[in-house]
Amino acid sequence: MIQVEHLTKRFGEARAVDDVSFSVGRGEVVGFLGPNGAGKTTTIRVLTCFHPATDGVVRVAGYDVATHPLEVRRAIGYLPENVPLYLDMRVEEYLTYRADLKGVAKAHRRAAVAEAMERCGVTEVRRKMVGHVSRGYRQRVGLADALVARPPILILDEPTSGLDPNQRRRMKDLIRELAHEHTILFSSHILAEVADVASRILILHHGRLRADGSLDELLATAEGRTLCVTAALEPAALTELLDGLEGCGPAHVEAVDGSYARLRAPVEHGVDPRDEAFARLRARDVPLRELALERPTLESFFAQVTGAAMPGVSASEEER
Amino acid sequence: MNAARTTFRRELASYLFSPIGYVIGFLLYLFRGFEVDRLVRFANAAGLDREQFAAAYLQQPSSLILLILVPAILTMRCFAEERRTGSIEVLLTAPVRDSEIVLGKWAAAFVFFALLWLPAAVILVVAQGSGYLGLDLAVGPTVSGFVGLLLVGALLLAAGCLTSSLTDNTLLASLSSMLFALALIYGPTRLQGMTEVDPAVESDLAWWAWLQTKVLDPVVGQVHVVDHLQSWFFRGLLNTGHVVFYVAGTALLLFLTTRSLEARRWR
Numbered sequence: 001m002i003q004v005e006h007l008t009k010r011f012g013e014a015r016a017v018d019d020v021s022f023s024v025g026r027g028e029v030v031g032f033l034g035p036n037g038a039g040k041t042t043t044i045r046v047l048t049c050f051h052p053a054t055d056g057v058v059r060v061a062g063y064d065v066a067t068h069p070l071e072v073r074r075a076i077g078y079l080p081e082n083v084p085l086y087l088d089m090r091v092e093e094y095l096t097y098r099a100d101l102k103g104v105a106k107a108h109r110r111a112a113v114a115e116a117m118e119r120c121g122v123t124e125v126r127r128k129m130v131g132h133v134s135r136g137y138r139q140r141v142g143l144a145d146a147l148v149a150r151p152p153i154l155i156l157d158e159p160t161s162g163l164d165p166n167q168r169r170r171m172k173d174l175i176r177e178l179a180h181e182h183t184i185l186f187s188s189h190i191l192a193e194v195a196d197v198a199s200r201i202l203i204l205h206h207g208r209l210r211a212d213g214s215l216d217e218l219l220a221t222a223e224g225r226t227l228c229v230t231a232a233l234e235p236a237a238l239t240e241l242l243d244g245l246e247g248c249g250p251a252h253v254e255a256v257d258g259s260y261a262r263l264r265a266p267v268e269h270g271v272d273p274r275d276e277a278f279a280r281l282r283a284r285d286v287p288l289r290e291l292a293l294e295r296p297t298l299e300s301f302f303a304q305v306t307g308a309a310m311p312g313v314s315a316s317e318e319e320r
Numbered sequence: 321m322n323a324a325r326t327t328f329r330r331e332l333a334s335y336l337f338s339p340i341g342y343v344i345g346f347l348l349y350l351f352r353g354f355e356v357d358r359l360v361r362f363a364n365a366a367g368l369d370r371e372q373f374a375a376a377y378l379q380q381p382s383s384l385i386l387l388i389l390v391p392a393i394l395t396m397r398c399f400a401e402e403r404r405t406g407s408i409e410v411l412l413t414a415p416v417r418d419s420e421i422v423l424g425k426w427a428a429a430f431v432f433f434a435l436l437w438l439p440a441a442v443i444l445v446v447a448q449g450s451g452y453l454g455l456d457l458a459v460g461p462t463v464s465g466f467v468g469l470l471l472v473g474a475l476l477l478a479a480g481c482l483t484s485s486l487t488d489n490t491l492l493a494s495l496s497s498m499l500f501a502l503a504l505i506y507g508p509t510r511l512q513g514m515t516e517v518d519p520a521v522e523s524d525l526a527w528w529a530w531l532q533t534k535v536l537d538p539v540v541g542q543v544h545v546v547d548h549l550q551s552w553f554f555r556g557l558l559n560t561g562h563v564v565f566y567v568a569g570t571a572l573l574l575f576l577t578t579r580s581l582e583a584r585r586w587r
Contacts, residue, residue, distance in 0.1 A: 048413040074415040084406035088334060100326040101414050145410070 001026050001153055001183045002047065007056035009042050009207075016042040018207040019056070024200075026152075029179045031198030032187035035306050039207040040187040041081055044157050047185070048078045061152060074103070077146030077182075081157040083139055087131030091122055091141055094130055095148055102149040116144040120174065136167035143174070154178060156186035160193060172197055195298045203305050210305040215298060223304060224296030225267040227251075229277060232287040235261040241280055247271030260289060267293065323416040327424025328431075335394070335432040344390060348382050349439040355380040356443055360453060370458040375554040377444065378465040388501045390436060391473055394429045395480025396494035399581070403488035412581070419578045422481060426574055429477045434470055441466065461556035468553025471566035472545055476501050478573035485580040508544040511536060 002024040009017040017039040024030050034040050045051040046058055049069040058065045061075035086094055095113045104112050117123045120140040125133050130141060139159065146154055159175065160168045168190070175184060175197050188194050194201055195215050203211040203218075211218055227248060231238055235253040238261050242251055251265035267273060274293055281288055296304075335341050359380065363373050402408040411421060448457045480497040487493050541547070548562045 045409075050409055050413050070415050070417070073413055076413070078410075078413050080406065080409045080413075082406055084408075084410055086330075086334075086407060088337065089330075097326065097330050098414070101323055101416060103322060103415060 001028075001061055002185065003057075003059040004043070004047075005057045007043065007046060007058055008054050009039070009046055009051065010054045015207050017046070017204075020204070020207070020209045021056075022202055022209060022212055024183060024185055026183055027179075028200055029175070029184045029198050030186075030200045030202060031194035032185060032202050032204065033191065033194055033302060034187075034204035038204040038306075040204055041157055042207075043204070044078075044155055044185070044187065047072075047155060048076055049073055074149075075151055075153050077149065077151040077154045079139075079142045079146045079154075079156040079159055081161070083142035085130045085138060085141060085145075087129065089130055090127055091130055091133065091137075092117065092126035094141065095144055098145045099148045104149050112148050112150070116148040119147060119178075120144040121170070135162050136164065139163060139167070139171065140174075143171075147178070152183060154182045154184045154186075156184065158187055158189065160188060160190060168193070191298045191302055201298075203302065205306045211301070218301055219296055219298070220269065222296035222301040223266075224294070224300045225269065226294040227265045227267050227273055227277065228262065228290060228292045228294055229264075229281075230257075230260055230262040230288070230290035231281055232259045232289075233261060233284075235263075238263055238286075241284065241286075242277055245273040245276055245280075248273050262290070321420065323414075324420040324424040324427070327416075327421050328427045331398075331425050331428030332431055335428060340393070341432060341436070344393070345436050345439065348386065348436060349443075351382045351385075352380070352440050352443050355382060356447055360447070364454060368455075370455050371461055371555065373453070373455060374458040374461040374465065375550070378462070378469065378554050379550070382440070383469060384505075386433075386436060387469065387472055387476060387505065388498060391429075391433060391476035391480045392494040392497040392501065394433060395426075395477055395484050395497065396490045397484070398425045398429070398481050399485040399577075400488050400490045400493040403584075404490070418581045419574075422485075422574055422577045422581065426478055426481050426570075426577075429480070430474055433473050433477060437466060437469065458556070461554060464556045464558050465549070465554045467558065468549050468562075471553075471563065472549070475566050475569045475573065476504070478570040478577070479504075482573050482577045482580060485577045485584075504543070505545050508540045509546055511540045 002022075004023065005021050007017055007020045008015065020039070020043065032040050032044070042051065046053050046065065047060060049065050049072055052066060060072045063071040063075070065072050086097075089097065092113060095116060096109060099109045099112050100106075114123075117126055120143050122133075122137055122140050122144055125137050130138065133141070139162070143156070143159065146156070156175070160171050163171060172193055175186065178184060179197075179199075186198075198215075200214050201211065201218060202209060213221075227242075227245070229238070229242060233241065235256060239251050239253065242248070242263060242265065245265070247268040248271075249266035249268075251263050253261055254264050255262040272293060274291055278288075278291055281291075356377070359373070359377060362368075363376070368376065399408065402411060412418070444453075444457065444462065447453050476497070479500045480493070483496040483500065484490070484493040486496075542565065548559075548565075551557075552559050552562060
């Protein structure tokens with residue numbers, strides 16, 4: 001549905017997007033990640049024909065954005081980042097206006113608007129002014145606007161930003177529900193959300209595509225698999241005992257608590273040294289409190305590819 | 321054309337639902353009332369005939385306000401406000417041609433602008449009907465005068481759309497379109513006054529005189545709004561050339577507005 005080939009977008013000297021290529025197939029839900037200023041919104045604006053590309057080819061629903069912008073825009077339902085709406089219109093009136101603007105035939109307009117309001121849960125505020133409803137409702141009115149002409153593709157820029165946790169969960173459920181009928185590309189800061197909803201993840205950093213794959217695929221290539229052992233032994237003795245485990249790097253003592261020492265060692269991909277470690281500890285009859293293999297999370301992976309490698313601090317927290 | 325109609329309806333509704341139009345309309349209505357009162361007394365004293373009365377009525381100060389201030393105020397929000405709030409992104413990513421949006425917005429502003437002239441016509445009709453005018457209204461010149469004023473207004477509204485599309489600052493947009501209106505209305509009058517060169521220095525300024533008579537005056541004569549109105553429209557004379565000038569000028573400015581919207585995308 002979406003093909004992006006060597007997309008570059010420059011603003012003067014600055015390269016907002018630099019030689020990015022990816023594609024999104026029918027029915028996929030793709031999460032678009034990246035720190036602020038990574039080029040997510042710029043890429044999205046090229047897809048929606050708001051900005052032209054400096055270089056590269058972008059096709060949406062089979063149409064080139066440079067030569068067939070109207071067809072492209074017809075195929076896309078777009079929710080921009082800050083959901084700018086006309087505040088002086090009532091919700092239903094606004095959606096009817098948008099449906100009309102998008103060419104929804106008069107005979108179907110009322111039904112289309114009613115359905116979009118129903119799906120997005122804004123029916124109860126349909127007589128209120130857009131400027132008078134809460135942020136959460138406004139976000140959903142924006143989404144209803146994106147849906148109203150029933151486009152095959154939805155592009156949502158930060159659909160959950162500025163929402164409280166309950167509203168965020170509802171928005172997430174809604175996106176998951178919409179995924180049955182639409183191809184969805186959405187950007188977000190909340191990594192857990194992307195991991196939860198998206199079938200594929202794209203990570204953009206400094207205008208370049210740093211990662212493209214499903215969550216499992218990305219985590220399989222991530223560094224950060226670590227063996228953690230807490231056992232009642234002197235640190236030096238414990239290090240020696242666990243030295244040379246298959247696929248393990250050099251261990252280091254992380255903490256000492258009374259007679260217990262906590263040890264961490266990096267582990268290669270595809271190796272699970274827990275059985276061997278347990279066997280060695282049992283052979284010496286060492287009391288054991290913890291034996292675990294920590295896997296990298298999307299957060300640690302995100303920090304790795306975006307260069308913000310501060311262990312313990314999640315990237316999403318840093319951005320806010 | 322559907323999108324232009326949709327935009328037109330939404331914009332006209334927003335004019336009609338906002339208080340600003342009514343405030344302007346009310347003030348102008350009040351002002352017109354005083355003007356008519358003063359004008360009738362003056363006409364009686366000076367013995368104006370019905371054509372002269374019509375011409376004098378059409379060029380009262382509130383007409384100037386309607387031409388210089390009102391188009392700038394009506395159009396300042398058209399694109400500048402959309403740009404400021406970001407709603408331009410929603411508008412321009414809808415499957416709609418830029419030209420249809422421009423046309424819809426301009427047409428809505430024009431219809432509302434035309435409505436603001438209504439009090440001027442109503443007062444005249446009422447004053448005539450009640451015998452207050454003391455003379456028969458010259459219908460031809462009055463109607464053609466209003467047509468002329470609306471044509472000038474159409475051009476100024478298009479200029480307002482253009483300045484509004486160039487910035488995201490509504491104040492800047494309205495001030496520059498007022499400046500345009502002032503230049504269009506007063507500029508030619510000033511420029512024509514410069515034709516008379518002092519004979520003593522004429523030889524030194526031969527090139528200037530040539531420039532004046534061969535280039536400047538013919539051009540200025542074509543765009544002389546005040547002359548178009550006073551010598552033609554207010555006398556009941558509809559000159560096709562003038563009508564074409566305003567229609568073409570409006571079309572050109574609207575075309576430039578469309579281009580300016582497109583150019584914004586490229587930045």
